[in-house]
Amino acid sequence: MTDKTGVLIVGGGPVGLSAALFLQKYKIPFILIEKDESESILPRARGWHVRTLEILRQVGLEDAVQAAGKAAWEQGGFGGARRGRTMLSSEALNMPSREAMMAMMGNDPSPSSFCPCPQSLLDPVLRQALKDRGADLRYGCALKRLTQDDAGVLAHVNNMQGVELTISAQYLIGADGGRSFVRRELGITNSQTAVETHYLNIFFRADLKEAVSNRTFSQCEIANEKVRGIFLSKNNTTEWSFHLEYDPISSSPIEQPDTQIIELLRSAIGEENLPIEILAKTTWSTGVRVAHSFRAGRVFLAGDAAHTMPPWGGLNGNTGVADAHNLVWKLAAVMQEGADPMLLDTYEEERRPVAIRNGKQASLRSDFDARFEIRTESNQEAFRQLQNLGTLQLKYKYSAASQEETGNGTVEQLAGQPGTRFPHAWITLEGERMSTLDLFGKGYVLLQGPTSTLSAQQVLGPAITRTKAYKVGTDFSFCDENVTWSTLTAQAGQEDILVRPDGFVAYGLQTP
Ligand SMILES: Cc1cc2nc3c(=O)[nH]c(=O)nc-3n(C[C@H](O)[C@H](O)[C@H](O)COP(=O)(O)OP(=O)(O)OC[C@H]3O[C@@H](n4cnc5c(N)ncnc54)[C@H](O)[C@@H]3O)c2cc1C
Structure with a gap:
């Protein structure tokens, strides 16, 4: 069968x-x-x-x-970084302001x-x-x-x-x-780039609710004479991951009995008799x-x-x-x-450069301070190359030539450029408030500015039967009076923009 x-x-x-x-x-x-x-x-x-x-x-x-x-x-939010000899004696890093951290994730308009x-x-x-x-x-x-x-x-x-x-x-x-x-x-x-660090990911249960109250974190870096590694919080109360650094030439901690691993965890936490239950373990390593x-x-x-x-x-x-x-x-x-x-060939053409660039950017964040936007003497070089995370996730441009065009394959501002994610704005369509992005997701979509002189038929030809077309002012309007077609697509200067089903601009036509 x-x-x-x-x-x-x-x-x-x-x-x-x-x-x-x-x-x-x-x-x-x-x-x-x-x-x-x-x-x-x-x-x-x-x-x-x-x-x-x-x-x-x-x-x-x-x-x-x-x-x-x-x-x-369950306790505290996701965020915050600490460092110390043990989790319980660790100090909070002097992080940039909340606004700066939000900016690091990207402030681009999105629904x-x-x-x-x-x-x-x-x-x-x-x-x-x-x-x-x-x-x-x-x-x-x-x-x-x-x-x-x-x-x-x-x-x-x-x-x-x-x-x-x-x-x-x-x-x-x-x-x-x-x-x-x-x-x-x-x-x-x-x-494959060189592997800098090997980790054993130990997922465990231990009640640290009281101990970390008001000191919650996303990441906590530990180094003492017995153990080096990093805690990543899961709920900031009872379940944690500890990523134990090890040298594969001299040790294989995944083969060690849980009793020994629990001793290492206690050394990393800083509490000798803490009850700990190991839930899962796996190895992973850095390197791209x-x-x-x-x-x-x-x-x-x-x-x-x-x-x-x-x-x-x-x-x-x-x-x-x-x-x-x-x-x-x-x-x-x-x-x-x-x-x-042949359309399927563009999958690799578009996605492989993004993976290579993101891999390089992830590696630059191997420095614990650089990861949290903190400049030190030793991470100046990383800072010279670091790109904003929001830019990496949202403002990349699909184009065979994009790496050469911009040096990094991203754009300063999303503005309807071919190969970029069409910009978000809140609109009203048939009485409903939605994002421009809600127009995409199935089939191509033609968006036309208010002064487009072309009919959808003229732009699309026979493809009109399988393409939805919306014109500003006729089919939808912007909710925010400061947003217009020309502010949204400022850098493109195009009145007719064809958007792919994934929300990326296929092409724009210059106004005749
Ligand atoms: C500590 C840590 C923290 C991370 N944090 C982040 C983060 O914050 N943000 C982020 O974006 N990424 C993060 N990542 C990376 C992220 O976890 C992975 O990129 C993600 O899991 C990849 O998803 P995937 O579906 O490709 O692969 P996986 O999640 O690995 O899933 C692959 C699945 O395939 C199954 N499988 C394997 N072989 C077969 C087979 N022969 N037949 C059938 N099934 C099979 C496996 O059982 C598995 O379930 C982190 C990774 C680690 C280790």
């Missing part, structure tokens, strides 16, 4: 689940397989940037994810906002939504072998009982994480790895399967969700509308 589907997604992390939600929106049949029976309990990614929330807004999940994030922080939410709480929200919407999700099913030809992909999958099934699909998305089986099966190699290719035939890599980078700045998972968003509308165009399959 072979199950047939449109797209097979391998991996049920945030990237695979997001890809599934986007495919579902386009009504493309898909099957998602995940080798584990449930989500990982490790709270890895905790910071979801504005752009990720904008993307989740398109699939109706922005509020649910924000609610999960709000519930996560959405940054969401601090541990990945272990985000993934279940995405999974539940898919389930409620009738998705074919197969947990406990691992990909074991993969072949492809011109017509499609054949996947051999084992379920928990060891029963083998085969799934045939037109396309496959490998979202199977940093050790990607799909990538290795395809023989795709990586570029980017796949040389994001595609082989009908198989695509997305998220950690395509790139990994240190978590500093919280870039990697966010970059992965945007990968899936970029890929799925292109698959939909090819599978449903007969678009030229």
Whole structure:
């Protein structure tokens, strides 16, 4: 028996689940397989940037994810950094003002906002939504072998009982994480920078509610004669991750008994007899790895399967969700509308440079102070190269030439330039207040300024049948009287702008 589907997604992390939600929106049949029976309990990614929330807004999940994030922080919020010999004796870093920190995340207009939410709480929200919407999700099913030809992909999958099934699909998305089986099966190699630090991620339970009250943090760096590492908070009360630094040449702490690990944790916390329960452990290392290719035939890599980078700045998972968003509308165009399959080549052309740049920026944040915008004698060079996190997430420009054009592939201001995310403004359309971004998400959209002299038919030709067109003043108006078409698209100077389904500008026409 072979199950047939449109797209097979391998991996049920945030990237695979997001890809599934986007495919579902386009009504493309898909099957998602995940080798584990449930989500990982490790709270890895905790910071979801504005752009990720904008993307989740398109699939109706922005509020649910924000609610999960709000519930996560039982004490104190997400934020703040400390450093010391132990967690309990650590001192708060002299952080820039709250306004400066907000500016660091980017102040660009958006209908959405940054969401601090541990990945272990985000993934279940995405999974539940898919389930409620009738998705074919197969947990406990691992990909074991993969072949492809011109017509499609054949996947051999084992379920928990060891029963083998085969799934045939037109396309496959490998979202199977940093050790990607799909990538290795395809023989795709990586570029890899040197690994600076190896960590054992120890997720544990310990009641520190009283001890950290009024001293909550997002990150706390520890160094003493017994232990070096960093605490990342999960709820600032009872559940924590400690990332223990180790040298793989001289030690392998993952093999040490929990009793020894608990002793190390007590040394890092600074309380000798604290009851501690270890919940999960895994190893990871810094260094940036980017796949040389994001595609082989009908198989695509997305998220950690395509790139990994240190978590500093919280870039990697966010970059992965945007990968899936970029890929799925292109698959939909090819599978449903007969678009030229060459469109699929643009996935790698557009996303690989973003991964390379974000990887470099994540590495620059390896310096603990630089990560929190604190200048020191030793981090001057990093500061010279650091780019604003909001800019990295929101203001990149897709273009083969963009790196050369601007030196860093980003723009100063989003203003409707081809290759950039169309700017947000609140508008009224058919009596409803919404964001300009709410116009996008399915099919191309033509936006016309009030003085456009062209009809939508003239701009679009035969494509008018599958493109929505809206004209300022006729179909919608801006809610804020200070916003006009020319302030919004100031740098483009264009009256007719075609926007892709992912909200990025395809092209603009100069007013004749
Ligand atoms: C300590 C830490 C903190 C981080 N903080 C941030 C942050 O704040 N912001 C941010 O953006 N990123 C952060 N990251 C990075 C983020 O966690 C990853 O980028 C993200 O998990 C990638 O998602 P993914 O879906 O690509 O891969 P994963 O989450 O790794 O999911 C891959 C899935 O594929 C499954 N799988 C593997 N092989 C198979 C197979 N053969 N068959 C079926 N299923 C398979 C796995 O079981 C897994 O569930 C952090 C990472 C770490 C380690």
